Every structure is written in structure tokens, then in C-alpha cells.
Amino acid sequence: MKCTMCGTASGCDGCPIAGDFYLPATLASLAAGEKATVRRLAAAKGGDLRKLLALGLLPGVELEVERRWPAMVVRMGFATVALDAQLAEGVIVSRAA
């Protein structure tokens, strides 16, 4: 995979410039079957944020999208949670390579 910033063919692994660089995506934008790591929570309302915390969607958590319709179904380890697209918009993830 090519580096998304400078185009180096080896990708970003171990790159001293990029460091913890990642391409942000929202959980809502992931397709079914895609894996990702939660990076940041950006819920618009405090209430929404607490819901995400209750579901265990915390920075550092690895997840896999099982389906997106009629609502997002996300698996984290042995736990499976469901949330609507509006809440999923508030979860910023980086796609697994």
C-alpha cells in the first residue's frame, strides 16, 4: 500500500513523518465486513457521547462492521452492538489496512 501523504510505496509503517497519522473515516461510512480501529469520538451532543461510551466504542478499540442496514451492527471481540447511522457519524475510525 502506498503512503497516503508522500506516495512512498512501502506505506506509512515506521514512517518518522507520519507518526500516528491515519486517514480519518466515520464509522457510518464503513462498508459491511470492513475492519477498523476507533480513533476519536466526535459526537455532537453530550448525551450521544455517553451512549457511545456505554456501547464500549472507545479510542483504541478494534471493530468489524457486520452490517449497515437497517442499522449498523458492529462486533468488538465477543460483543456485538447496534447503533443508528446518526450515532455512528460521531465515531472517527481508521480503516484496518
Next chain:
Amino acid sequence: MKTGLSYAPPPMSHTAGLLPDETAPIPPDAVAARWLLVGAPNVGKSALFGRLTGAYTTVSNYPGTSVEVTVGVHDLGDETMDVVDTPGMYGFLAVSEEERVARRAILEGSGQTLIQVADASHLDRALPLTLQLLALGRPLVLACNLMDEARRRGVAPDLALLSERLGVPVVGTVATTGEGVAALAEAAHGAPVPVDGWALPQPFADVVALLSERQEGVRLLDAELALCGDPEMAPARSAAAPRLWLAATSMRDARWGAADGFAVALATARRRMALALLDGVVPDAPPERRARRAALDRVLLSPWTGIPLVLAVLYLGFYRFVGHFGAGTLVDLIERVAFDRWLTPPVTAGVNALVPWAALRDLLVGPYGLFTLGVRYAVAIVLPIVGTFFLVFALLEDCGYLPRLALLLDRGLKRLGLSGRAVIPLVLGFGCNTMATLVTRTLETRRERIIVTLLLALAIPCSAQLGVVLGILSVYPAAVAVWAGVLLVVFVVVGALAARLLPGDPPSFYLELPPLRMPLVRNVLLKTLTRVRWYFAEILPLFLLASVILWAGELTGALRAATHAIEPAVRLIGLPDAAAPAFLYGFFRRDFGAAGLYEMARSGVLGPAALTTAAVTITLFVPCVAQFLVMRRERGTALAVTVLVVATGVAFATGGLVGWLLRSVGGWA
């Protein structure tokens, strides 16, 4: 402790602030008054509670069924222990009403031993709460439940190692079989106060300490939650001196941006601590073999297959089993055989022989007698229908179907101003609207609670009503279709209108999906029994009361007058005057009114068009007395009365319209 955690043990003064009594740690021998079960939803907390106490509350696979805090007694041989079951909570930063209830139960009680119940397969999700509980400085035991599932998945935790690291007993349990329950009770009995050193990690502790160090009454946890932006923690905020609050929030905002950032950073730090604690405790999970479950979930959750499946469940479970078997076969058996043949004749004969006064005889065995009307309706007509309904509901609940139904219907319900979570009270309403109105507490916003309360009162027939109405209409399949169609239209129209008219934000949907599990016969039967017992204890007095009122009304002529008074309304929707008493009964219980119609249908007073009209009107008609009382208690008098007025208006307007349409269409004698 060798946990590899990089935070400094806090000064003593910080933890002291967390104790209910700010002076000294509670001596271990004075605390053994109560056990408090706490933990996330779906970890088998209620089942474990049942095992510990022998008494049984409702065990649920669905987050949100155990709304109330339940108390039981554990027998230790020479002494007994009160055991309290709290609603499921994910953490102290509460989202739902239930979490607030659980939080209060923990924070307000002092000296109890806390038993945290966790799912042994995802301890990483449970340990952040454990860390918060440890910081409270109260005796704590961690119960790793569902150990059988964890072993099957190859992720069974090393309990001894975890116990050593946490400094509190850790016990593996399987609530469904009873494995480890005795060991848990033993551990809870002698549970020590956790060693010091479990307060907040740095740098959070410094910020929080600003609020609690010199302020009496502001405990560390309250301060932490206030800084996380919890709206309920305003008292903690106002208890702190404005200068200190300003200092703490400035420090927080400089580092984490705002309350939300602080909350996320703190939760992330706790998760990291949890993962460090679990390092070496939980074996690395082998790739999960979950192909079959995933395939089943795909079928259940995809609208293309899921919706037909819902219809199939409705048809088989509710129409065939509850409607035909419960309301047909069982009612016939109990009413015609047990009552009409065996019970009623000797009771009537006995009363007639023993009681000389006609009025008293009527009170017991007359047309509105306590026995002939109250007991017979309750036991023979309502009980079999409600019993079969609760059986089906418990089955769906226990296997984990309800959360999937919630997910499937979320989009549709959003149009009615509700989220998928609302399916639980709505489906339960088909069993008993009163119980369902209580369960609306599990909904997040007042707006959702009001909409569901209204829909329950109006368009959801309870199972007794449903059974009787289906029983009456089953002779005319087209009538059933018309009746169901009209109810659906009213449900959707009223819901959509309410969603538009009521102020407030649209709800959001979030839910944990527990794995699909084979329902356990024991669980299902006990749940059914618990609910039937609740229902029966609640309705029998009302049925008896209704009998007495009707008897007194008959005796004094008030009944005749009241019947005459509603005859114009009944005639207005095209029904014969003879139908008026059925509506009068409806005031006492909705099913009671339906049961009155049942009598008329059997005696052939009503034709199909009139029957359909009557069925529609009586289904939409006012909620029963019990439901009204619960509505008043939960939502206030003003709302309860509004619902009553709206329901009556909509019922007669719809009834009149349907009656007129059916008569003008023709072919409906």
C-alpha cells in the same frame, strides 16, 4: 500489586472523600448487612440473583427488562442476607433511567458488599466499572458469569491471577446451572474492603481533587461525573466553591478541551488499565467459530428475510398459539368444562342453600356476582390467554430475539418519533398494557415515553382483549383483517402525529445485541410464572371490585341509568343498545369489555359489521382502570387524562367511520 500500571497511589485524603462516612474505612465486620448485585445488562445478573435468593425475578436477555431494584434473601444457614438486584449499568456516567437507578442504589447505600457480575467472555468491557467500584472502598466481589460460554470460546480467564491483581475475590459462575454460586456466596460473606490505591489515575486525579479536597460533601465520584458533564451532577457542582469549580474546569478544558473530551480520555485511561490488568489473565482468543450464528443473524436482521419472519412469529406465536389455542381451546376447556360443568353448579347450589338474602346471593353468584363474573372471567377467560402470551414472550425474550426485533424495526419506529427500543413495551403491550406502561421507563426521553404510553392506551390491544376479539371475529376472517388494518392505520397515524406535535429531539438507537441462545425451559417457565402471578395479583382484585360495582349498580338502578347514558354513543357508531354494557365494562378493564362482547357474539346479538365496529371501538377505547392508574403515576394526571380523552374521541370517531364504511360497502349483513 504488580499490575504494571503507571499511576501513582493517591494520597489518603482522596479516597477518604469517597467513603459514605468521610472519617474512616468501614470495619469489615459491620458491613455484612446487604449484598448489592451490579453490572452491565445481558450478563445474567438477574439469573444469578435468582440462584442466590431462590426467589425469582425476571431474567432477561434484553437490556432493560429489570427496571426496578429487586430484593431477595440469601439463606446462610445461621443468618440471612438481603440481596439487592440493580438494573443493568455500563458505567457511572449514566445514560438511561435504569443506570441512574443503579447508580443511586450503589451510591446511596452504605456498608453493603458489592457483587459485580461480569460476562467472563468480555471482561475487558467489565473491568472499567470494576475499577470505579474498587475506588469506592467498599467490600467487592467480582463474579465472572457465563463461564461455560467463555470456556467454549477458549477465553476462560485465570480467576486466581485476576483476584490477586485486583485484591478482591473473583469467582467463576454459571447462573443457568448454579455452578460457582455457593462459592460466590462464601466469597461475598467474607469479602474484604479492597486495598487502597484504586482511585483515579493521573492526571485526572489532580483535576478532580480540586473539587473534593477542601469541600465537604463533594465526593470524588460526584466530582468526576460533574466534570464529565453529567447533568444529574449539578448538585456536586454547586456544592463546590465557584472558585474551585472554575479552577477545575479551566484545568480540564486546557488539557482535554471540554467535558466530553475529559469523559472520553478518562474512559480510555480506564480501559487501558483494564487491559493491563487482563494481560495474561485472558488467553488470546482463537478465531471464533461463529459461522452458523452469523448466518442466523443475517437472516434475522436483513429486512428481506427478517420482516417475513416477524410476521411468521406473529402468526404462529400469537395468532395460532395465543389466539386459537389460548383463547379458543383453553378458554373452552376451563370455562365450559371446569366452570360450567364442575364448579359453578355446586357453588351456586351451596350459596342458594346457605344464604337467605337474595341481594347477597346475587353478590356472590348473580349475573354480576363475585364468583360468576369476577372469578370466572379472571380465571376462565383472561388467565389462559394472558398465560399463553407471556409464555411466547418469555420464549422470544430468552433466546435474544427481542433486541433483533428492535434493530429490525428501528427505521420504521423512527417515523413515529420512537427508536427501536420502543418495541419492547409495544410488544409487551399485546400481553398487558398496564405492565407495558410501566416498562416505558426504559425509554430514554420523556417524549418517547409519552408517545408509547399514548399508543399503548389507544392502538395496542392487550392479550386478553386480543384473544377475545380474535375469538369473536374468527368466524369472519375478513373482519379480522379489517380490524387489524384499522388498528395499524390508527397506530401509524397517531404515532406520526405525536412525533410531529411533541417537541424534542428525535431519538437515537443504540443497543447491545446479546448472542442468540437456546431458550432454557426453566428460565422461560419461571419468567412466565412470575409475570402471570404479577398480572393475576393485579387483576383479580379489580375484577372483584368491578363485580361489586356492577352488582351495586344493578341493585340501585345506577347501572341501568349509566347504560342508558352511553346508548346514544353506541348507537352513533351503529351498534345495537345491547352492546352498551360491554362498553361500560370496558371502563374497568379493556379485556373485561371485550369479554362482554364475547358473550353477545355467542348469543348472536351482533352481525359481522356490527361486531367489527364494536371490536375496533372497544380496542381503541379508554385504557382499563389499572392502566389509567399506572399512567397517572408514571406520567402525571394531566397526561393521563389527556390520553383518556384522546382515546375516547379517536375510538368513537374511528368506530363510527368504520361502521359507516362497512354498512355502505354492503355484503356485511
